Amino acid sequence: MTGNKLPLDGIRVIDITVVWAGPYATQLLADWGAEVVRVEPIDAFQPLSRGHRARPPKKEVMARKTWGVAFPDWDPGARPWNRSPSFNVHARNKKSMTLNISRPEGAAIFHRLVGVSDVLIENNVPTTGEKLGLSYEILRKVNPALIMIRMPGFGLEGPYRRFRCLGSHIDGISGHTQIRGYPDLGLEFQEDVFFSDAAGGVNGALAIMMALRYRRRTGQGQLIELAQVENYASYVGDVTMDYLLNSRVQTTLGNRHRSMAPHGCYPCKGDDQWAVMGIATEEQWAGLCRAMGDPPWTRDSRFADTLRRFDNQDELDQLISRWTETLDKRVVMETLQKEGVPAAAVLDQAEVYRDPHLRERRFFQAVSHSETGTYEFPSIIAKFSRTPNAIRTPPPLLGEHNEYVYKEVLGVSDAEYRKLEDSGHIGMDYHPSIP
Amino acid sequence: MDQALQDLRILDLTHYVAGPVCTKALADFGADIIKVERPGIGDPARHLPPFPNDSPHPEKSGLFLYLNNNKRGVTLNLKTGAGVCIFKELVGWADVVVENFRPSVLPGLGLGYETLSAINPGLVMTSISNFGQTGPYRDFEATEAVYYALSGLMFSTGRADREPIKMGASVIQYQAGIQGALHTMIALRGRETRGSGQHVDISIHQVQTGSIDRGTAMLLAYQYTGDVVHRGFQLDRGGASVHLCQDGYLNMYPEDAILHKCLDMIGRSDLKSHPLFSSPEARSTPESSLAFDDLLAPWLLEHTVIEAWASAQEARIMSGPVYTSAQLVTDPNFSARGFWSRVERPYTGRSTIPGRPFNLYSSPWSLRRPAPTLGEHNREVYSGLLGYSRGDLVKLKELAVI
Numbered sequence: 122m123t124g125n126k127l128p129l130d131g132i133r134v135i136d137i138t139v140v141w142a143g144p145y146a147t148q149l150l151a152d153w154g155a156e157v158v159r160v161e162p163i164d165a166f167q168p169l170s171r172g173h174r175a176r177p178p179k180k181e182v183m184a185r186k187t188w189g190v191a192f193p194d195w196d197p198g199a200r201p202w203n204r205s206p207s208f209n210v211h212a213r214n215k216k217s218m219t220l221n222i223s224r225p226e227g228a229a230i231f232h233r234l235v236g237v238s239d240v241l242i243e244n245n246v247p248t249t250g251e252k253l254g255l256s257y258e259i260l261r262k263v264n265p266a267l268i269m270i271r272m273p274g275f276g277l278e279g280p281y282r283r284f285r286c287l288g289s290h291i292d293g294i295s296g297h298t299q300i301r302g303y304p305d306l307g308l309e310f311q312e313d314v315f316f317s318d319a320a321g322g323v324n325g326a327l328a329i330m331m332a333l334r335y336r337r338r339t340g341q342g343q344l345i346e347l348a349q350v351e352n353y354a355s356y357v358g359d360v361t362m363d364y365l366l367n368s369r370v371q372t373t374l375g376n377r378h379r380s381m382a383p384h385g386c387y388p389c390k391g392d393d394q395w396a397v398m399g400i401a402t403e404e405q406w407a408g409l410c411r412a413m414g415d416p417p418w419t420r421d422s423r424f425a426d427t428l429r430r431f432d433n434q435d436e437l438d439q440l441i442s443r444w445t446e447t448l449d450k451r452v453v454m455e456t457l458q459k460e461g462v463p464a465a466a467v468l469d470q471a472e473v474y475r476d477p478h479l480r481e482r483r484f485f486q487a488v489s490h491s492e493t494g495t496y497e498f499p500s501i502i503a504k505f506s507r508t509p510n511a512i513r514t515p516p517p518l519l520g521e522h523n524e525y526v527y528k529e530v531l532g533v534s535d536a537e538y539r540k541l542e543d544s545g546h547i548g549m550d551y552h553p554s555i556p
Numbered sequence: 557m558d559q560a561l562q563d564l565r566i567l568d569l570t571h572y573v574a575g576p577v578c579t580k581a582l583a584d585f586g587a588d589i590i591k592v593e594r595p596g597i598g599d600p601a602r603h604l605p606p607f608p609n610d611s612p613h614p615e616k617s618g619l620f621l622y623l624n625n626n627k628r629g630v631t632l633n634l635k636t637g638a639g640v641c642i643f644k645e646l647v648g649w650a651d652v653v654v655e656n657f658r659p660s661v662l663p664g665l666g667l668g669y670e671t672l673s674a675i676n677p678g679l680v681m682t683s684i685s686n687f688g689q690t691g692p693y694r695d696f697e698a699t700e701a702v703y704y705a706l707s708g709l710m711f712s713t714g715r716a717d718r719e720p721i722k723m724g725a726s727v728i729q730y731q732a733g734i735q736g737a738l739h740t741m742i743a744l745r746g747r748e749t750r751g752s753g754q755h756v757d758i759s760i761h762q763v764q765t766g767s768i769d770r771g772t773a774m775l776l777a778y779q780y781t782g783d784v785v786h787r788g789f790q791l792d793r794g795g796a797s798v799h800l801c802q803d804g805y806l807n808m809y810p811e812d813a814i815l816h817k818c819l820d821m822i823g824r825s826d827l828k829s830h831p832l833f834s835s836p837e838a839r840s841t842p843e844s845s846l847a848f849d850d851l852l853a854p855w856l857l858e859h860t861v862i863e864a865w866a867s868a869q870e871a872r873i874m875s876g877p878v879y880t881s882a883q884l885v886t887d888p889n890f891s892a893r894g895f896w897s898r899v900e901r902p903y904t905g906r907s908t909i910p911g912r913p914f915n916l917y918s919s920p921w922s923l924r925r926p927a928p929t930l931g932e933h934n935r936e937v938y939s940g941l942l943g944y945s946r947g948d949l950v951k952l953k954e955l956a957v958i
Contacts, residue, residue, distance in 0.1 A: 128742050128749070129742065130749075145768040174813070181840070184840070187785075187789050188774045189773075191777030191778075191783070192781075193780040193781070204780075210768070210772045278893065279889045280889050281889040286876050290808075290875055290876025293876045294876045294887070296880060296881050296883075297727065298878045299880050301722070301724035302721060303714070303718060303721060307800075309796060309798050310715070311878075312713065312714070312790045312791050313809070316727055317769075318768050318769060319767035320727070320730070323731060323734045323738055324914055327581060327734060327738040328914045330738060330741035330742060330745065331561060331741065331916060332919075334560055334561065334564075334744070338563060339558070344918075345914060345915065345916050347913070348893070348914075350890075351913060352913040354884065354895070354910055355910050355913045356730040357724070357725050357727065358622045358623075358909070358910045359606065359619045359622060359725065359726065360724070360881060361910055362606050362618035362621070362909065363605070364884075365618070365885065365909070366907070367609065368882075370880045372880075375722075376722050379605070381699070384699070384701070386721070386722070395719060396705075397722070399699040461697060463697035463699045463702050464697075464702065465701070465702040465706045467705040467711050467720050468707075469712075470708045470711075470712075470774055470775050470778035470785060471778060471784050472708070473706070473707065473775060474775070477691075478693040479765065481692060482690060482691045484762060484766070496780065497779055498779075499775050499776070502739075502766045503739040504688065504690075504756075504757040505743060506669065506756075506757070507750075507752065507755075508743075508754065
């Protein structure tokens with residue numbers, strides 16, 4: 122790693138987040154230098170955080186064989202919680218300590234950590250937060266400069282404050298599920314999308330950065346509330362505006378577009394090969410026609426302008442497919458882009474890793490991890506001209522940084538450390554009773 | 557009350573969606589934004605729907621109205637020498653420049669980062685573009701579907717027997733805008749310690765490829781197993797989660813791990829000891845799933861979405877209704893919490909708009925002024941801030957600079 126200081130060096134973040142939205146916020150902060158300390162219990166398993174369960178049998182993994190249980194070589198190994206892709210992909214650059222903060226001696230240690238940290242982040246349902254003792258009123262007395270962000274699904278107050286949800290449910294409530302998916306199939310054929318986790322994560326990190334700037338100016342910490350349904354409702358704001366202005370309820374157009382035509386996903390040469398394109402202007406339509414070699418049908422009056430192309434999309438899509446079907450998807454993309462037409466090959470994961478653009482921008486980085494091996498990770502999102510950046514440390518093993526956090530950061534004595542080991546706070550394995 | 561970013565000055569060269577989302581996020585928490593638009597036409601988003609009663613008018617776009625509150629607006633023609641000079645004066649005023657032109661545009665006007673940072677060494681310049689400032693796709697065109705397709709996620713989304721399917725609206729561009737705002741704040745923090753600004757390069761394509769909505773986990777899963785993720789991994793395996801109720805749809809995923817909670821939900825707790833549902837092994841069989849579906853489907857049809865959702869939550873099952881915009885706008889949780897904001901503006905009158913994405917209790921979100929009409933703050937900025945006389949402004953207007 123470079124000797125360059127990262128912008129968030131010196132900021133310590135206590136991370137008691139679960140699943141994805143909270144962890145994505147701390148990924149973004151850790152990537153730019155914040156010391157993110159995950160605080161995880163070993164006498165309780167947080168579902169969907171380090172995998173869907175602590176010890177899935179290999180038989181079950183092989184029966185499911187989906188990306189959610191995609192351990193290296195489909196083998197959960199001795200400590201599956203250190204091998205989950207859903208966890209490891211966001212946990213790089215973070216540290217892990219083990220502690221159950223809902224037990225009295227755990228709470229005492231937790232308060233000591235709060236005393237020497239800048240930010241506390243959690244994304245539990247408020248009732249769980251209360252059980253864990255996550256009260257800003259109490260913690261601000263421990264550290265008046267503390268910035269505490271809470272990211273529940275529905276808010277700290279309000280009729281649904283006790284309700285539990287995942288990103289897929291937030292997707293539904295915000296109105297996004299209603300406007301995606303195949304238009305000829307009912308909503309029961311919709312699959313789950315978790316884009317709101319990415320949205321909650323980046324906005325959570327942004328809120329923290331704003332509060333840090335405010336603290337620098339005023340010396341004051343504060344409480345931040347991010348209700349994830351509200352956050353994500355802001356992402357479909359223009360669709361909601363259509364209702365607010367015109368009482369129009371938008372429904373899914375599938376791969377089509379409200380104003381662009383043609384706009385779709387077209388079959389290409391080979392099995393399960395596809396390319397997308399979209400035409401917004403007359404210039405782009407002319408570009409598409411040139412790319413196809415100006416076949417006579419493009420001069421048909423049914424396709425003379427945007428409105429007529431919009432009204433005759435079924436025929437248009439069939440005619441375009443006849444052209445794309447003969448070509449490699451990458452040729453479709455390159456040919457159309459050369460003519461100024463937005464187009465792309467639909468890439469699978471293997472092809473994304475080979476993509477020349479992401480390669481040249483060095484988006485993938487090999488990371489070595491003691492319980493999985495060396496693999497290429499998607500790395501840092503943004504590029505800064507004067508602060509080169511890369512993944513610095515691999516995803517932490519459960520409890521990997523216990524010694525560092527307890528002894529160096531908190532000054533816990535060897536005797537006290539042993540006592541916390543004996544009482545089931547400190548360790549690197551979940552309690553054997555946890556399935 | 558104080559706002560978190562009230563000491564932050566931003567020169568805003570953005571248009572359409574991703575760039576304006578970035579400056580909106582900062583403006584709503586107090587940043588002073590001067591949005592620069594082309595004379596005559598303005599931000600092309602002014603010409604995009606939704607419009608009230610579907611009648612297009614450059615001062616009535618619901619999209620523009622929503623994305624440009626809390627900003628001051630000026631017009632400036634950057635293709636004129638005088639326009640470039642005035643712009644450089646504004647660069648001296650600003651902490652941050654945000655822009656989302658194609659990568660070649662500003663350097664072509666003599667306004668690249670190197671030039672601007674020579675004027676203002678502390679400047680943070682954030683450029684949001686389709687594919688970033690470097691790389692072979694740098695000048696490629698894009699749509700929401702293009703980003704989704706190249707991220708690897710579209711290939712895996714949809715049914716196995718159908719074409720891959722994209723998401724709705726412009727959510728990827730919104731995400732890129734917020735990533736722009738976040739990384740602007742991170743670069744500003746870096747400026748406090750290192751003293752100089754820098755150029756922040758946000759590629760919307762890279763934002764999507766690095767987003768945690770399944771995509772990054774699938775990329776690592778491919779590394780771990782060598783297997784790509786084929787469409788249908790959820791639906792074609794009987795894992796449907798959207799269910800028809802009496803008057804709409806509820807999303808919940810009745811997987812084997814929560815089947816006992818699901819039996820509680822439908823009032824059949826007595827069946828927990830039934831051989832089909834008693835053990836984890838039994839619950840993971842297809843027979844068990846089918847038997848449960850036969851119990852769940854009729855129960856849901858006898859209940860409204862809201863009743864079914866309440867029962868699911870009572871049983872501590874993670875779940876949510878699938879809303880239309882109409883149901884979202886009338887939902888009691890959003891209303892009771894004061895999510896919706898009201899804005900009053902010439903041409904459009906009083907409008908309701910979606911409000912805060914999050915709240916900082918000591919330095920809150922607020923709506924201080926409506927989206928600017930085209931050139932609304934020319935005099936305030938050019939005379940008040942830069943000291944041009946009324947005569948200068950008349951001349952600049954004649955020369956089509958403002």
